[in-house]
Amino acid sequence: MGIEKNLKSLFEFQKFEKNSRLEKIISETENRYATNLSDSDVSNVAAAGDVGLTAENFPDGKLDKPKNDKYHPLGNV
Amino acid sequence: MLEKTELYNQFHNKVQNYILAKVKNIFEAEDICSKVFLRIYEKLDSFDEKRASLSTWIFTIANNTLIDYYRTRHVQGEVPETFATSESVEESVCNEEMLETLAHALESLDMRERDIIVFRYYNNLSLKEIAEKIDISYSYVKIMHKKALENLKKYFENV
Numbered sequence: 724m725g726i727e728k729n730l731k732s733l734f735e736f737q738k739f740e741k742n743s744r745l746e747k748i749i750s751e752t753e754n755r756y757a758t759n760l761s762d763s764d765v766s767n768v769a770a771a772g773d774v775g776l777t778a779e780n781f782p783d784g785k786l787d788k789p790k791n792d793k794y795h796p797l798g799n800v
Numbered sequence: 801m802l803e804k805t806e807l808y809n810q811f812h813n814k815v816q817n818y819i820l821a822k823v824k825n826i827f828e829a830e831d832i833c834s835k836v837f838l839r840i841y842e843k844l845d846s847f848d849e850k851r852a853s854l855s856t857w858i859f860t861i862a863n864n865t866l867i868d869y870y871r872t873r874h875v876q877g878e879v880p881e882t883f884a885t886s887e888s889v890e891e892s893v894c895n896e897e898m899l900e901t902l903a904h905a906l907e908s909l910d911m912r913e914r915d916i917i918v919f920r921y922y923n924n925l926s927l928k929e930i931a932e933k934i935d936i937s938y939s940y941v942k943i944m945h946k947k948a949l950e951n952l953k954k955y956f957e958n959v
Contacts, residue, residue: 726953729893730921733902736894737922739818739859744903752918756933 802854804841811855812837815862822866836865856895905955913948916941 737745815836820829839861847857906914915934919925927945931938 726949726956727921729956730902730917730952732892732894733898734918734922735863736856736859737899737902738821739814739862740855740894740896740899741814742896742899742903745899745906748903748906748914749918749922752915753923755915 802844802847804844807840807844807854808837811858815858818859818862819866823869828869832865832869835869836862839865852892853895856892859894860892901956901959905952908955909948909951912936913944913951916945917948917952920945 737749812833816829816833819832819836820826823829823832836858840858843861847854851857852860906917909917912934916927916930919930919933920927925933927941928938930945931941934941
């Protein structure tokens with residue numbers, strides 16, 4: 724199996740397994756080139772406000788499952 | 801013999817988060833996750849820890865279930881490139897030890913080489929996209945990418 728295919732497979736497995744050492748390397752790379760938000764980007768984010776994605780919408784306070792059918796990840800749509 | 805409840809408690813969030821990151825829809829993710837656990841329970845008797853770790857085995861089942869989902873139900877009917885190949889656990893290089901080895905291998909690279917490998921194979925960016933992101937020329941990215949692959953190949957051959 725080629726090195727590229729192995730790398731694809733291993734990085735895919737990392738998305739499932741979350742090896743902490745590898746996670747740190749990936750975060751460092753992503754943070755190194757993270758795009759800085761402009762003032763207008765920041766105000767747009769603020770204007771979007773609360774979209775309802777809080778622990779209260781989920782059973783047991785966990786953000787992994789909606790409590791009822793009314794939940795939508797984009798809020799009341 | 802593995803207990804189903806224990807297995808579910810240990811792996812449910814891991815499986816669901818992985819699937820959710822792929823399909824971007826909580827309801828579809830839950831549906832696929834249920835199918836994954838049904839397959840796990842059906843095949844539990846055939847699990848052999850000598851062939852693969854439990855995590856590798858479950859990851860393989862989750863990926864194969866996702867491939868089925870993309871082939872049969874996805875709107876575009878396309879299987880994403882990152883998991884287009886269905887692998888058996890015997891074929892898979894994916895295990896916890898190999899992730900640790902990959903981390904060590906990446907640490908042995910120059911910072912730029914490491915960044916190119918992460919962006920190419922974790923974030924699935926093209927070399928042109930990487931060139932724009934890290935603000936160096938496309939031809940230089942191609943050279944560094946090739947060099948990084950050679951260095952990684954040497955590293956894996958020597959472990």
